[in-house]
Amino acid sequence: MTQHPFDQAIELSCLAREGDTTRWAGATTESYWNMIGPFGGTTASLIMQSLLSSPQRSGDPISLTLTYASAVRQGEFEIVTHLVSATRSTQHWSVQLAQGPDRTVAVNAIAMFATRRDTWAASEARMPDVPPAEACEVFQQPPGVVPWLHNYTFRVLQGNILQARSGQASEDSTSTLWVSDKPPRPLDFASLTSYCDAFFPRIYLRRGQIVPAGTVSLNIYFHATSDRLAQLGSAPLLCTARGLNYGGGFFDQNAQIWSPDGFLLANTQQMVWYKE
């Protein structure tokens, strides 16, 4: 069986382990290339994968936060994971992705893992009222899009890229879409992490045009458990995002990732640099 391009993109090999610190080696792949570096979601998935691969890791991810310090360049990189603190049920991690002879840090990250317990549970947020993925048309990507987009099937219900290129400014930056891996791939925390960054910059919709922009910080809070993700298989996920404030070269975005049956798998926030 051929390896899924996503599994190829997040493949890491362990270089060395010393106490609570592990060094991992990986390399960028063409299939998840964005404009001047790999798709930021793939980079975030690599950070997640380095933690999931750690023999010291216990429990499921609760939070993952990255700041992108510089563009990841084509080729090899190293990820260093460090277990900062642990109790019987929680773990706190620091992770950095670095490249080149001077070990330039491209990503600075922290994460928390925990063993979940059965507790009172409730969903307060509601999934947007949309037709099921099967009833929605697959979005035909316009020619010339960046490579990573070809690895996903998008069914866009609101706020597509054509609108963002229309020259027509909008007061509402919301995008709502079904997203799935192409070819289908069973969901896990690594792929869910990428889904959290699968939105083009909200400012495109606000301005009705493409302006230089890139995520500088990504924060993810996970509600999904390994079991729930396993049960979902390769089901499309409903992803919805909206910007809140734009100014001084930065805007924020709040986004939610839902299972088809309306469970909030992840609540995520990002800060995006833009120009003009």
Added chain:
Amino acid sequence: MTQHPFDQAIELSCLAREGDTTRWAGATTESYWNMIGPFGGTTASLIMQSLLSSPQRSGDPISLTLTYASAVRQGEFEIVTHLVSATRSTQHWSVQLAQGPDRTVAVNAIAMFATRRDTWAASEARMPDVPPAEACEVFQQPPGVVPWLHNYTFRVLQGNILQARSGQASEDSTSTLWVSDKPPRPLDFASLTSYCDAFFPRIYLRRGQIVPAGTVSLNIYFHATSDRLAQLGSAPLLCTARGLNYGGGFFDQNAQIWSPDGFLLANTQQMVWYKE
């Protein structure tokens, strides 16, 4: 002039500097004590203050993210700031707060600072439609509340602590309130950081009762600039928070901090551990 209790709580002295790494010393104060440790907002402010105090720091904070690894114990602590990466206009930091002879990490944090530029700007989110602070009654705190609450004036418009203790479960965890330092203190990034954590756990409102709970991760995206904060003086800020999903021992909270004239100063998200 007597030092404001907040300035006392975030006071740090530089112990040593070596290259891009600086060690700071501080101590907990009684006035911002919570139940079993200092108010988490004060701890977050200390992390912010260590960065603001750094001679290497340039620009304004864009993002600050903390995970709370263990309760800060009464007494002295050390903060280590490390400048991970810098360009002409951006800086990426790692920060840890540790305590005790074994240097137990209580807080693991990352932050990004940047020099902002004039760009196209817009506010997409709208401040809740509420009366001005002056027209709102000051919330009379019930007897026996934790010490840190006495350092703030709350004018609660929705979701107060009495409701959260009523035994009456609620479908909506929203709290909306005007918050100001008591006695008044000119706003800065350190105090704004605390405001981002000035909400009791959303689950209290959902359950209508107090259950064991504590923030494990706090993420803040700043839209305020130093200039804007200076112009606001010690004006009350409108703070609004809501939970999205509760399960497996953790819930999330999205919150926004607004200036009286409707500018979104900070968009913040946190993950909270709870029991039962």
